[in-house]
Amino acid sequence: MTNQLILANANVVLENEVIRGAVTVTDGVITAIDQGDTVAPGAEDMAGDLLCPGLIELHTDNLERHIQPRPKVDWPHAAAIVAHDAELSGIGITTVFDAMRVGSIPSGKGRYLKYARSLSKELWGLREAGALRISHYLHLRAEVCSETLEEEMAEFGPDDRVGIVSLMDHTPGQRQFRDISKLKAYVMGKNNMSEDDFADHVANLKDMRDRNGARHEAVAVAEAKRYGAVLASHDDTTGDHVATSSRYGIRLAEFPTTVEAARACYDHGIAVMMGAPNLIRGGSHSGNVAAGELAELDLLDIVSSDYVPAALLSSALLLGDMWGNIARGIATVTKAPADASGLTDRGRIALGERADMIRVARIGGAPVLRGTWVQGKRVA
Ligand SMILES: [Fe+2]
Numbered sequence: 138m139t140n141q142l143i144l145a146n147a148n149v150v151l152e153n154e155v156i157r158g159a160v161t162v163t164d165g166v167i168t169a170i171d172q173g174d175t176v177a178p179g180a181e182d183m184a185g186d187l188l189c190p191g192l193i194e195l196h197t198d199n200l201e202r203h204i205q206p207r208p209k210v211d212w213p214h215a216a217a218i219v220a221h222d223a224e225l226s227g228i229g230i231t232t233v234f235d236a237m238r239v240g241s242i243p244s245g246k247g248r249y250l251k252y253a254r255s256l257s258k259e260l261w262g263l264r265e266a267g268a269l270r271i272s273h274y275l276h277l278r279a280e281v282c283s284e285t286l287e288e289e290m291a292e293f294g295p296d297d298r299v300g301i302v303s304l305m306d307h308t309p310g311q312r313q314f315r316d317i318s319k320l321k322a323y324v325m326g327k328n329n330m331s332e333d334d335f336a337d338h339v340a341n342l343k344d345m346r347d348r349n350g351a352r353h354e355a356v357a358v359a360e361a362k363r364y365g366a367v368l369a370s371h372d373d374t375t376g377d378h379v380a381t382s383s384r385y386g387i388r389l390a391e392f393p394t395t396v397e398a399a400r401a402c403y404d405h406g407i408a409v410m411m412g413a414p415n416l417i418r419g420g421s422h423s424g425n426v427a428a429g430e431l432a433e434l435d436l437l438d439i440v441s442s443d444y445v446p447a448a449l450l451s452s453a454l455l456l457g458d459m460w461g462n463i464a465r466g467i468a469t470v471t472k473a474p475a476d477a478s479g480l481t482d483r484g485r486i487a488l489g490e491r492a493d494m495i496r497v498a499r500i501g502g503a504p505v506l507r508g509t510w511v512q513g514k515r516v517a
Pocket residue numbers: 307313371372
C-alpha cells in the first residue's frame with residue numbers, strides 16, 4: 138500500500154521562487170507540486186505558512202554541547218545523542234553533519250583528548266536501532282596542529298558516513314587566531330591557565346605545527362579521498378591559503394576570515410560558508426570578517442549554525458529579507474549545502490527529491506517551526 142501525504146495551502150519555497158500551492162509525497166518522495174489552493178480530501182492545511190526544504194547543517198558542535206553540558210561533566214552519551222537529534226528536528230534541521238574533531242593533544246595544560254571514533258560508534262548504534270529522527274553524517278574536523286591525527290583518521294573508513302573532512306589549523310598567530318589576544322581570552326578562560334602556562338601552550342603548539350603540519354595535511358587529504366568525503370578548508374585568511382585549498386581539490390570553505398579570502402574562493406569556484414551566529418550578532422566572536430558584509434558583497438553561499446542550532450533558520454530568513462528574495466535566503470541552508478556536500482537527493486522541493494520539509498510561520502519577527510517531515514514522516 139502506498140503511503141501518501143498532501144501538504145496544501147502553503148507558500149512553497151522552491152529553488153528560485155515561492156508559489157502558493159500543495160506538495161504531494163508518496164512513499165517518502167515528492168511526487169507532485171500543484172499551484173493554487175486545494176481542498177483535496179486528507180490534505181493537511183498549511184494555512185499559508187512557508188513550506189521549505191528541510192535544513193541541511195554542515196558544521197555544528199551541538200552534539201559536543203549535549204555531551205558536555207558543563208565543563209568536566211560527561212553526560213551519558215546515548216541520552217545526549219537522542220536529545221541533540223530531537224533538538225535539531227525541532228528547529229527544522231533534517232540533515233546534519235555532526236562535527237567531531239580528530240587530532241588530539243594527549244598531555245599538557247592545553248590538552249585535548251581523543252573522542253570521535255568512540256562517539257561516532259555510539260551515534261551509528263542508535264541510528265541502526267531506529268532511535269534518530271533526522272539524517273546524520275560525520276564531519277571530521279582534522280586538526281593539523283595536533284599529535285595524533287594520523288592514527289585517529291586511520292580508524293575511520295568508507296562505511297562511517299564521513300561526508301566532510303575539514304582541514305583545520307588552529308596554530309596561534311594565523312587564520313582564526315591571527316589576533317593572539319582572542320585565543321588567549323578563549324584558552325585561558327576555558328583551561329584555567331596562567332600567563333606563563335599560556336606562553337608555554339603557544340610555544341608547544343607552534344612546535345607541534347612545525348613537526349607535524351605538512352604530513353598531517355597530506356594525511357587528511359588522502360583519508361578524505363579514501364572515505365569518499367568532501368574536503369573543506371577552514372578559516373582561510375589569505376589568497377595564498379585559498380590557492381592551497383584549491384590545489385587540494387577543495388570546493389567548500391568554512392568561515393573564511395577576510396573579504397580577500399572570500400573573493401579568492403569565488404575566483405577558484407569554492408563555495409563560501411559562514412556562521413549563522415556571526416550573521417545574527419553582526420560580527421565574528423574571533424574578530425574576523427562579518428558574514429553580513431560578505432552577504433552584501435554577494436560572497437556568501439552557505440550558512441551553518443556553528444554553535445547556535447536555532448540560528449540557522451533565522452539566518453536564512455534574515456538573508457532572504459536582506460536580498461529581497463526568500464527562496465535565495467532559504468537556499469543558503471538547503472540547496473547550497475546539499476550541493477557542496479555532494480548530497481544529490483535533497484535540498485530542494487522538487488519532483489523525485491526526498492520529502493524532507495519544514496513548515497514555518499513568521500510571528501513577531503521570529504520563525505516559528507510548525508512541523509518537520511523526514512522522508513514524508515512527521516518527526517517534529
Ligand atoms: Fe576555526
